[in-house]
Amino acid sequence: MKFLIVGLGNIGMEYDATRHNIGFEVADTFVIKNGGSYALDRHAFMAEVKWKGRTFIVIKPTTYMNLSGKAVKYWLDKEKIPIENMLVLVDDLALPLGTLRLRASGSDAGHNGLKNIQLMLMTDKYPRLRFGIGNDFPKGRQVEFVLGKWKPSEVPVVKETLLKSIEAIECFATQGIGKAMTFFNK
Numbered sequence: 001m002k003f004l005i006v007g008l009g010n011i012g013m014e015y016d017a018t019r020h021n022i023g024f025e026v027a028d029t030f031v032i033k034n035g036g037s038y039a040l041d042r043h044a045f046m047a048e049v050k051w052k053g054r055t056f057i058v059i060k061p062t063t064y065m066n067l068s069g070k071a072v073k074y075w076l077d078k079e080k081i082p083i084e085n086m087l088v089l090v091d092d093l094a095l096p097l098g099t100l101r102l103r104a105s106g107s108d109a110g111h112n113g114l115k116n117i118q119l120m121l122m123t124d125k126y127p128r129l130r131f132g133i134g135n136d137f138p139k140g141r142q143v144e145f146v147l148g149k150w151k152p153s154e155v156p157v158v159k160e161t162l163l164k165s166i167e168a169i170e171c172f173a174t175q176g177i178g179k180a181m182t183f184f185n186k
Contacts, residue, residue, distance in 0.1 A: 095132025
């Protein structure tokens with residue numbers, strides 16, 4: 001079985017370790033855990049890893065967040081992976097820090113990366129793992145918050161949630177989105 005794991009984020013050192021790049025961090029944690037490494041390829045940094053008889057194509061689009069759909073469509077088509085075997089890893093302002101939400105489909109909730117994926121795939125019916133980043137920012141400071149670095153007090157929660165994210169990916173791949181939602185949507 002083959003899966004496409006898509007970490008959403010922005011390329012460039014100025015975006016490293018920011019809330020908006022948590023999708024990249026989840027992808028990186030999964031790749032490192034499974035002994036993989038990335039190579040620059042078409043529209044993305046790509047790693048191929050194997051785990052329990054399954055092959056994972058893990059991508060971090062180089063198209064920037066707002067054009068993520070271009071990379072997603074390319075890699076789904078190139079690798080001939082069914083859309084239900086794709087999992088998009090994304091930050092979510094509406095969820096408290098430390099919360100994960102798996103969904104089989106749904107709205108983009110105003111997230112430009114998801115919006116572009118939906119546009120390019122012409123459907124909102126694709127699995128995604130939403131990683132709660134919280135919304136602890138003053139009115140009018142959303143962009144600063146999302147593109148900001150984690151506070152030192154948040155780092156332990158982020159690390160713990162990253163590990164839970166890897167378990168969620170593994171559960172998705174072995175037991176399907178329904179079971180994974182039951183286990184991780186608490």
